[in-house]
Amino acid sequence: MTPIAIGEARLLPALACTLEQLLLQLTDLLRARGSRARLAAELALCSSRLAQLAQFLPAAHTVRQQVSHVDKLLPALLQPQETAVQIRLLVPLWRLLQILPAGLPDLAPWRRAAAARPAAIALMASWWRSQQLLAAAPFSAALHDLMRQLATVVRSGAPEPAAIAVVLRRWQVLQTFGGDSRQLQHSADLLQRITLVLLMPAVTTAADAGQCWLQLWRLTQQQKLPAGDTSSCDDLALLQAVQTDLNRHRCQLQPFLQQAVAQPDTVLLPQPLVMLHYRLPWLLQAAGQYGLARLAHLWQRGVLLHWQLRRPLTPGLIALLAGLSALLDMSQWRTLAAMQITDVLLQLLQQWPSPQPHGVASVPLCIGKAPASIPLAGVPDLLAQSFVVLNRADETWFISGAAFACHAAAIAAELQLLEQGAAAVKVQAVERFCSLLLALQHKASQPMQQRDFPAQLLWRGHCHLLELLDEAAAWQDPQVDPQLMAELQTWQQRGVHEPLPPWSEPGAPAGMALDELAQRLSLFVDKLAETLEHPLRFSMSIAPALPSTLLPLCDTCLQPLLRFLVLEQLQETTLRRQAHRPLAISLHLRLDVGDDGVMVELREDGCERAPDHQALKRLRHKLPPSVQRLLWRTLAGSGRRLYCVIGE
Amino acid sequence: MNTPSAVVCNDSATLALLLTRQLEALGYRVRSITPDQLLLPLAEPPDLCCIELLGNYSNGFKLLRQLRRHHDCRCVLLSASARRTDVAWGRAAGAHAVLLRPFTVEQLAHSAVGEAS
Numbered sequence: 160m161t162p163i164a165i166g167e168a169r170l171l172p173a174l175a176c177t178l179e180q181l182l183l184q185l186t187d188l189l190r191a192r193g194s195r196a197r198l199a200a201e202l203a204l205c206s207s208r209l210a211q212l213a214q215f216l217p218a219a220h221t222v223r224q225q226v227s228h229v230d231k232l233l234p235a236l237l238q239p240q241e242t243a244v245q246i247r248l249l250v251p252l253w254r255l256l257q258i259l260p261a262g263l264p265d266l267a268p269w270r271r272a273a274a275a276r277p278a279a280i281a282l283m284a285s286w287w288r289s290q291q292l293l294a295a296a297p298f299s300a301a302l303h304d305l306m307r308q309l310a311t312v313v314r315s316g317a318p319e320p321a322a323i324a325v326v327l328r329r330w331q332v333l334q335t336f337g338g339d340s341r342q343l344q345h346s347a348d349l350l351q352r353i354t355l356v357l358l359m360p361a362v363t364t365a366a367d368a369g370q371c372w373l374q375l376w377r378l379t380q381q382q383k384l385p386a387g388d389t390s391s392c393d394d395l396a397l398l399q400a401v402q403t404d405l406n407r408h409r410c411q412l413q414p415f416l417q418q419a420v421a422q423p424d425t426v427l428l429p430q431p432l433v434m435l436h437y438r439l440p441w442l443l444q445a446a447g448q449y450g451l452a453r454l455a456h457l458w459q460r461g462v463l464l465h466w467q468l469r470r471p472l473t474p475g476l477i478a479l480l481a482g483l484s485a486l487l488d489m490s491q492w493r494t495l496a497a498m499q500i501t502d503v504l505l506q507l508l509q510q511w512p513s514p515q516p517h518g519v520a521s522v523p524l525c526i527g528k529a530p531a532s533i534p535l536a537g538v539p540d541l542l543a544q545s546f547v548v549l550n551r552a553d554e555t556w557f558i559s560g561a562a563f564a565c566h567a568a569a570i571a572a573e574l575q576l577l578e579q580g581a582a583a584v585k586v587q588a589v590e591r592f593c594s595l596l597l598a599l600q601h602k603a604s605q606p607m608q609q610r611d612f613p614a615q616l617l618w619r620g621h622c623h624l625l626e627l628l629d630e631a632a633a634w635q636d637p638q639v640d641p642q643l644m645a646e647l648q649t650w651q652q653r654g655v656h657e658p659l660p661p662w663s664e665p666g667a668p669a670g671m672a673l674d675e676l677a678q679r680l681s682l683f684v685d686k687l688a689e690t691l692e693h694p695l696r697f698s699m700s701i702a703p704a705l706p707s708t709l710l711p712l713c714d715t716c717l718q719p720l721l722r723f724l725v726l727e728q729l730q731e732t733t734l735r736r737q738a739h740r741p742l743a744i745s746l747h748l749r750l751d752v753g754d755d756g757v758m759v760e761l762r763e764d765g766c767e768r769a770p771d772h773q774a775l776k777r778l779r780h781k782l783p784p785s786v787q788r789l790l791w792r793t794l795a796g797s798g799r800r801l802y803c804v805i806g807e
Numbered sequence: 808m809n810t811p812s813a814v815v816c817n818d819s820a821t822l823a824l825l826l827t828r829q830l831e832a833l834g835y836r837v838r839s840i841t842p843d844q845l846l847l848p849l850a851e852p853p854d855l856c857c858i859e860l861l862g863n864y865s866n867g868f869k870l871l872r873q874l875r876r877h878h879d880c881r882c883v884l885l886s887a888s889a890r891r892t893d894v895a896w897g898r899a900a901g902a903h904a905v906l907l908r909p910f911t912v913e914q915l916a917h918s919a920v921g922e923a924s
Contacts, residue, residue, distance in 0.1 A: 404820055441887055632868055
């Protein structure tokens, strides 16, 4: 078939357009983004379209010959290769770019970049995406445009690492075309510093930040940049210490890297390794490696974010981590260029994890008696400032029931705040231990013989709580001592397996009968908690004037009521978790004397929803007829309340 | 006047060396110890103890509590994490001062003697 004659002037732009698509796919492939099979299919499509277009050129046309080479080499390009091999395979692509006529001005920067840099294809593709930048505009105008973009990002308040990476990547590419190699190094160095000023203001001094912006201003005015930081340190003792620390760092990192390479996308960074990265920037800074120190600062923050979000490291990040580990070898430092560091830094920013889409902006916490709405991110700071009593407590506070009674309320208030805070930030070990301590301390506050008071257990529990808080404050995973936990639980559940005691004989003093009611109801709730394996907190206030004849009736009526409320709340555990509320269910019972019998108020703090009609119907079936005038009230911020009257 | 003594507890050779030099420049006689050594009472109680908050396998808050059980010296926590929580919890746990990196020798001097910087 004879090819239809198409003018070269129309054909070459079409070729260039297809080549653009091919390069974009190739970039994604080289950066391991997306499915390899899908990218390979799309690349093959682009390549065959290129070949089809080239068919319209004369057989001896150099463009047609190069397209033919590209088409043949493409299958090899799709295979995982060493970078050097990949670059060799890319040669026909570069040649193709070189020979496309100068009549296509947009391609000019591509050609220069391809000649100058090994990672040129990736750069060229990102360049192409922002093709409005350079082709027609002079260098300085493009630079000004970039600075405007950077200022916009800064003005946005909380600059997104990925957005910064896009602007800075353009800057880097722009420098590739506009500056000499010396200027390029200085520019790369400035770029690293600005990244740190923007994203980690806490680790840069105000003077350093000011100097950065001054240099940036000079750059836009087309002034030569001054020499950047020198990377030399001739302090042998210090270098030896740095080498020791860096070698240890690499040794600790190596097993994780091996595992991560074997199981990409699944492996989570362990907490000791996260901690290990805190000191890395300071070690590198001590050795005079300011560029690497900046990279390590950013890397440490990225690693921390992944760990906090419980996200596994992507293959791209694992490769970066391996690269960073290699850069910690001091023998590499002589040949290390600022451009190389900047390249890794920008790749890191591009792979920055996005914030959690379903993050809760604020959580309800009760500070003192008033419920408040606290931003989730501010909870750790709030907690760190709030535990004055817990930190001040000493052993004498727990030595006897009387001594403990003086501090019990203050301790309980801080423990409740801690329980809520730990639930909000999902430190479950602390939350559960707190719930247990609250239950234990509540039980220890009941009247008992001094010999029964668990002085040692309370003190050990308190010390262990502080240990857990120290671990949580250092972002370590708090590890509850299982033996102590078992001891605390055993004491807290004392008597729970015994049957409810029988009522005392008629004619017993009223005070004793009231105590009996309180004891029976507490025991009933403890049994319920044990059966359901769920923390329950129960407190009571009973009017002393309650007629003793009604007390057994109260006991009979309140038990199904309490069971109903607990089971109702238990169904909402998931909702409570989603709302960052504690797991423990908290109930308060108040009994007063009324005209028609005993007035009951049952308060639940964690639930603000009235039971539905069906649930209420079931409850009425279970309650004796002596329970009358059942009424619900829900109060925003302070839970729900149930009112009823128990009368004969 | 006796030369004041200081103890540096840091499991990083580099950071311990840098801190030792800074404290020596401030006129302290400095000993460097490991976190394990801080778990027991020190034979020579120092005037000042500088503890790294986030060690490789140690927890500066716990070490601080341990130290304060045995000695009544001035305690400074050093943090590489730049978190406000470190300052708040460090003070709650009994530190006289918490220094966030990067800090200057002047800031270290102020923390060592208890002046507001």
